[in-house]
Amino acid sequence: MRILVVEDDKDVAGFVVKGLREAGHAVEYADNGRDGLFLAASENFDAIILDRMLPGGIDGLRLLETLRAQDNATPVVFLSALTQVDDRVRGLKAGGDDYLTKPFAFAELLARVEALARRGKGDGPATRLTVGDLEMDLLSRSVRRGTQKIDLQPREFRLLEYLMRHAGQVVTRTMLLEGVWDYHFDPQTNVIDVHISRLRQKIDKPFDQPLLHTVRNAGYMLRAEEA
């Protein structure tokens, strides 16, 4: 994927760019708002990682507003040290698709950017999701693996749906909390791990091939075969 990073802090930018390249993405980088806007407007990207506060007269919010005014719908992840709820709301209102506060874990950023870029592709409303031999029918709300039907609680169904929609991607605990439970902070308790392990009991335990993998220091991933 082609990703644009607009970030004025050289260390943070270097770390992000390096990480994204290692993950197999093509990365362009601008260290001020003016260059960032020029790049974002003139080239096609799958996602933009945008710092809120930038030198050069154009800050992240202005950049995004200008971009959206030009009908450019490239998914944007804000990266910001401004953590107040107001700041977050303003960032999302300006057209941001996600908001990550500094300091952040790279795995979290990568997972969110990949999720957004994938969503940006937009493969239309699916009625059926498949990962390996695991199948989910969104209309009849039924799940089966191979020939065996799997009974899930409503919440487990939503959790699995989220994982299947992001199949092959790392999904972090925070993403699950936000996406499945509408929870916007980290609880002290390992609530997600418990729910994942319950889900695992149902979809993986009776079968040879595990589908739901734990990604160390990052989160979880649902994928068909061992990489």
Add this chain to the structure above:
Amino acid sequence: MDEIQPLTPDTRRKQYTPRGENGPGRRPQPLIRSAGIRFALGYGVVFVLAAFVLAFSLWHSTADVLQQQVEISIHDDATMLAEHDQIGGAQSVAAALQDRLANRQNTDGIYLLEDAAGNRMAGNLDQWPVGLTQMDTWYELPVRHGGEESVALLRAMQLPTGEKLLVGRDVRALIGLHDTLRDAMIGAASLIVLLGLLSTLLIRALFRRVIRDISTTTRAIAQGDLSRRVPRTGKGDEFDELAGVINDMLDRISRLMDGVRQVSNAIAHDLRTPITRARARLEDAAAHACSPDEVQNAIERATQDLDGIVRVFEALLRIAEIEAGARRAAFFAVDLSPMLRDMDELYQAVADERGLHLQTNIATTLPVFGDRDLVQQAVANLLDNALKFSTPGEVIRLFATLNRGMVEISVADRGPGIAEADRARATERFFRAETARNTEGSGLGLALVAAVAQLHNGTLELLDNKPGLWAVLRIPAQLSAA
């Protein structure tokens, strides 16, 4: 006095004198600069003025009125005598005068009737008084009658037949009264001025005493001695009340200062520990690690420590943000019931895994006007705590009901609870009870819950669940669904 140099008027004048004023060379005028003196002087002036107004009206209502009465009586007398003249001529007037003078009771009357040639016809004066030249005019002249020197108020009139009639009254007594009154007033005036001066001094002293108490206290506080308080007189008067109000304010400031100091100490301590740990790990790895695995491991652990520090920071900032009240802008009408049922479902699994029983009872509608995410976080903190302090087999209860206009969310556990003595402090930032020392946590959980309660004009009550903690979060319900 040297220590308080920056506060003296002189230095302040140097710093703040505008260019237009004649500047540092001007001496301060201590007398007029003293509000106490100005106040007392004002009082004195008003006091003396009031006394003089009183004296003047007293003078007027006695001396002047007496004089007027004499004048009226002379006037009436003269009119009656003129009537005698019209009826019986000068002889009749003379007879009337003889009559009057024969009456012993009338000792004040002074009369003289002279014919056109200036010969005395009747009366008790020997001769026409010197200086009385004009007719129908009031005179106050020295006269001699009945063998005594006296003073009289006199008025003369020309009778139609050519005779001159003089009617008057001896006013020696009246003048004596005037003098007595004047002397009394002069005496009273000096006494009044003296009293005014005395009360001026008294008021100034009182004023200075009260102001000095307040100003020495506030000055001491400005210099950092926050323990000082304005002494109370205990009389319950205005000054006592003022002192009380100032002391209340100082108490509040001192509590806030304590809070800030405590928080900064706690930050210093609670963040220093993980920072030290992270630093030690990294330095240890840099110096002693023998394999890439060990380095990797140390870096990962240090990163986790840093994440912990960030979490504490975020919690602190969140609490500060809530306490600042900024989030009220994001309030809207919301039913907490679905949110709480989601949480029940989310935590039920965790409780199961830990061998705990999470019993819930959530009312079908719990309408409030507030911030759903914040209430969610507050309840999550309470549940996290309950889970943390429970041992397998125990029961945790999450109840949410509508009770007397309040949405009441209570979380109760069977853990060690919080000792009675610690309960009031349990919502302070970084406070950790003795029993909780060995468990993981930042000591910010309940502080956040309390801040959320306060933001919603609600309360957080910590009760004894015998054993365990029973936390009740109350938020005003919004009964008319918006």
